[in-house]
Amino acid sequence: MGKTITIDPVTRISGFLEIKAEVEGNTIAKANASGLLFRGFEKMLKGRSPLDAVYFTERICGICSTAHSMASTLALEDALKVTVSLNDNYIRDIMHGFEFIQNHLRHFYLLSIPSYVKISSLKLIEEQQYTDFRLPEKINKKIEDDYVKSIELSRLAHEGLALLGGKAPHNHGIFVGGVTANIDAYKLEKVKDIIRKAEAFVKNIMVEDVEIISKYYSDYFKKGISYPYFMTYGTFDRYEDPEITYVKPGVMKDNIKYNLEPDKITEQIQYAWYKKDEGLEEVDLSKLNAYTFIKAPRYLGFPMEVGPLARLIVSGEYKNGHSCMDRNIARVLETEKILGIMKNLAERVELIPNNQQVYSIPEKAYGVGMIDTTRGALGHWIEIDKSVINHYNIITPTVWNLSPKDESNLHGTIERALIGTKLNNIKEPIEIGRIVRSFDPCVSCATHLIGSAGDTEIVEVLV
Amino acid sequence: MSGGKKCPFTEVKNHTARRLTNDVVGMVKNTKKMNAMWIEVTGCSGNIISLLNSENPGLYDILTGTVNLTYNNTIMGLEGEFAFEKFLETLDTEFILLVDGAVSTKEKGRYNIVANYNGKNITALEAIQLAGGKAKYVVAVGTCASHGGISAAKPNPSESKSVQEVLSRQVIKLPGCPCHPDWVVGTIAHLVGYGIPQLDNEGRPLLFYGVTIHDTCTRRGFFDKGIFAQKFGEEGCMFKIGCRGPITKTDCPRRKWNGYVNWPIGDNTNCIGCAQSQFPDGMEPFVKYTD
Numbered sequence: 001m002g003k004t005i006t007i008d009p010v011t012r013i014s015g016f017l018e019i020k021a022e023v024e025g026n027t028i029a030k031a032n033a034s035g036l037l038f039r040g041f042e043k044m045l046k047g048r049s050p051l052d053a054v055y056f057t058e059r060i061c062g063i064c065s066t067a068h069s070m071a072s073t074l075a076l077e078d079a080l081k082v083t084v085s086l087n088d089n090y091i092r093d094i095m096h097g098f099e100f101i102q103n104h105l106r107h108f109y110l111l112s113i114p115s116y117v118k119i120s121s122l123k124l125i126e127e128q129q130y131t132d133f134r135l136p137e138k139i140n141k142k143i144e145d146d147y148v149k150s151i152e153l154s155r156l157a158h159e160g161l162a163l164l165g166g167k168a169p170h171n172h173g174i175f176v177g178g179v180t181a182n183i184d185a186y187k188l189e190k191v192k193d194i195i196r197k198a199e200a201f202v203k204n205i206m207v208e209d210v211e212i213i214s215k216y217y218s219d220y221f222k223k224g225i226s227y228p229y230f231m232t233y234g235t236f237d238r239y240e241d242p243e244i245t246y247v248k249p250g251v252m253k254d255n256i257k258y259n260l261e262p263d264k265i266t267e268q269i270q271y272a273w274y275k276k277d278e279g280l281e282e283v284d285l286s287k288l289n290a291y292t293f294i295k296a297p298r299y300l301g302f303p304m305e306v307g308p309l310a311r312l313i314v315s316g317e318y319k320n321g322h323s324c325m326d327r328n329i330a331r332v333l334e335t336e337k338i339l340g341i342m343k344n345l346a347e348r349v350e351l352i353p354n355n356q357q358v359y360s361i362p363e364k365a366y367g368v369g370m371i372d373t374t375r376g377a378l379g380h381w382i383e384i385d386k387s388v389i390n391h392y393n394i395i396t397p398t399v400w401n402l403s404p405k406d407e408s409n410l411h412g413t414i415e416r417a418l419i420g421t422k423l424n425n426i427k428e429p430i431e432i433g434r435i436v437r438s439f440d441p442c443v444s445c446a447t448h449l450i451g452s453a454g455d456t457e458i459v460e461v462l463v
Numbered sequence: 464m465s466g467g468k469k470c471p472f473t474e475v476k477n478h479t480a481r482r483l484t485n486d487v488v489g490m491v492k493n494t495k496k497m498n499a500m501w502i503e504v505t506g507c508s509g510n511i512i513s514l515l516n517s518e519n520p521g522l523y524d525i526l527t528g529t530v531n532l533t534y535n536n537t538i539m540g541l542e543g544e545f546a547f548e549k550f551l552e553t554l555d556t557e558f559i560l561l562v563d564g565a566v567s568t569k570e571k572g573r574y575n576i577v578a579n580y581n582g583k584n585i586t587a588l589e590a591i592q593l594a595g596g597k598a599k600y601v602v603a604v605g606t607c608a609s610h611g612g613i614s615a616a617k618p619n620p621s622e623s624k625s626v627q628e629v630l631s632r633q634v635i636k637l638p639g640c641p642c643h644p645d646w647v648v649g650t651i652a653h654l655v656g657y658g659i660p661q662l663d664n665e666g667r668p669l670l671f672y673g674v675t676i677h678d679t680c681t682r683r684g685f686f687d688k689g690i691f692a693q694k695f696g697e698e699g700c701m702f703k704i705g706c707r708g709p710i711t712k713t714d715c716p717r718r719k720w721n722g723y724v725n726w727p728i729g730d731n732t733n734c735i736g737c738a739q740s741q742f743p744d745g746m747e748p749f750v751k752y753t754d
Contacts, residue, residue, distance in 0.1 A: 006543065006579055006582075007542055007543040008543060008576070008578055008579035009536055009542065009543070009546060009547070009577060009578050010542055010543075011536050011537070011538075011539050011540075011541065011542040011546050012537065012538065012539070012540075012542070013537075014508050014537065015503075015508065016536075016575065016576060016577060018576070018579055036575065036576035036577075037505060037567075037574065037575050037576075038567075038574040038575070038620070038621055039505060039567075039574075039614055039620065039621055039623075040620030040621060043618055043620045044613075044616040044617065044618070044619075044620070048747065048748075049747060049748040049749075049750065049751075051748070051749070051750040052747055052748055052749045052750060054750075055735055055749050055750075056613070056616075056743065056749075059507055059509070059612075059613040059640065059743075060507060061507050061508070061509070062506070062507040062508040062509020062510065062511070062512045062513070062641060063508060063509075063512050065507070065509065106512075106515065110515070110537075110538055111537070111538075114540050119540070121527070122523075122526050122527065123531070124526060124532050124533065124534075124535065124538065124539050124540065125538060125539065125540045126540055127539075127540050127541055127549070128540040128541060129541055129542070129543075129545040148523055151515070151521060151522050151523055152521065154515065155515065155516050155517075155518060155521070155522075155721075155722070156722070158516050158721050159721045159722040159724055161721070162720050162721035162722070162724055162725045163721075163724050163725055164730075165725075165730060166720070166725050166726055166727040166728075166729060166730030166732060167720035167721060167725065167726055167727060167730075168516070168720070168721055169507075169509045169512050169513060169641055170509060170640060170641060170737070171730075172727040172730050172732040172735075173730045173732070175695060175732070179696075180695045180696045180730050180731045180732050181730050181731065182696070182731065190724075283570075283574070283620075285570055285573055293574075353696075354696040354731070355696075356694055356695045356696025356697070356731075357694065358693070358694050358752045359752075433542055444506070444507050444508050
């Protein structure tokens, strides 16, 4: 008879997550991840003015609101057939870049590091139920100091975003047709200065810190290994110039690269607290065997890993494994990579006004916005009817990573990463939190999403 | 004005939180700091992210100087039952309860579980009612906690309510989507050092919510001269494209955001009334054009 470990709340993530793991011997044999918050944004969006989707959907998530402003704006531009100038795309990508930097700095230092490094000057962070802290005192102190320094850098990344977008989180500046800011020499110089400061920190400090951690916790290259399935919708990919390009859309499965075909995405609800009622989805907390508010999206029927590691693997830049520690390393390497792209984008920005127009809303239209954001592949799908939102569907990155089992009983990506992991000390299952956090889950994003109103269990996403 | 001196008006506006906190840090240095818990419930966690953006003073100073934060899901070291035990332990002390998010009440609160303790699911509703009954002060941080906000947007699928609606006691309200870090930090400092700040009839500190955005708007001159923007991206007063500045009470125009560098109207977009009790339903459409 195995032992069941329940961790709820999994802290130092965004939102509410419970992990239940069954351990046999000292190895995790079963794992269920439960997202425990439901808001129902799709129902709220129905009937609202399409242009309001940008500021409305940002409020899905406080840590990655810029991601939603990007995807909703792209979906609206698709529906309204609006094109964006090169200069506006540069500025928009710089804003999105600042969000990556803010997120990755905060995730790495504030959320992830306290599982590996003792932060003894802050009581709230220092208190832990585990004892597996391996760094020698001097090295521990160095990373603890870096933790404190990172607070200012992540704040500064949001300042860069606000310079161009008005405020953060929940910016106003990313909007249909490009941006709303009129870039000037002062703003651009300040943006460049923040990029320089962040780059100095990441290159000189953050990269070294993750190297140290991967050395002292090298067993984590063997823990938290999930499926060899990776997907990206592409990000910083609207240009031909390689100096400002990161990754084009793609899928990597068993080391073979494929083009992304969006019509191969499905969503299943077998183990999620939803039922179909005359084609519409409703919450059903009494549903047998269901254990989460998160649905199970699949690509060609397979769970996919999304996020920094997936992007670096699909772009061919990361050749090591796909363990807990590989994910931590990929996040840091990507931070440096994106700062390089932002620097090159800023060099190309011209001091010309924005291109805002008066946009008229068609009677009927359909639009798709798919883009990779901090945590991975984010899709917004909007259907306009009678000039208002008739249907809005969102599949967030965390839904991909944190999905439950599907109809073929294939576990979601994080569940799979937990299963098979050996616990060093069954009384102190610190591995679970470390592995879950390596995916940077955002449950605020993941648990209020409703699929299309189809009448089969497997829902085809309209593309 | 002679060299080296700064405009006292701007100084006070920009540094109220810093000034209050400095005073209070001095006052509490040699005494035991008051406990505080920051509980995230039904929302986007945007207010804790906004707090991390705090600058005057910064997060580290807040955590070491002003209060003793015993619980916050996003940054605390403990997890699982050990984390929730900190919540329970704090209940028996003198503490400030800071709530980030609305309180979901559908299915007895089961749309939002915040912990599993001794095999029992703890709903956000239970946690807020338990802590709200015992806290010395309750502060609703952000529009969801203050008024339901976007979490309670029509048709309100989770039956989300404001903190005030689930507690029969005084709740200090700091609306804003997100809440400006200075508004939270300044209010905490005031509570610790001087008690409850002067509030308006909606429970908001006058210090931060005393006048409308329109009253002190950086584009007020355009309004007075009748120069109006026709769409986003333009200079001019945003009144005719639906700016909610005339009814929204915050100090955004003077204080600004994120290192005090910018704000929505500074970015050529209108105020969408995110700090208003009717946000979002009563503030829509956010975007409209003059014909």
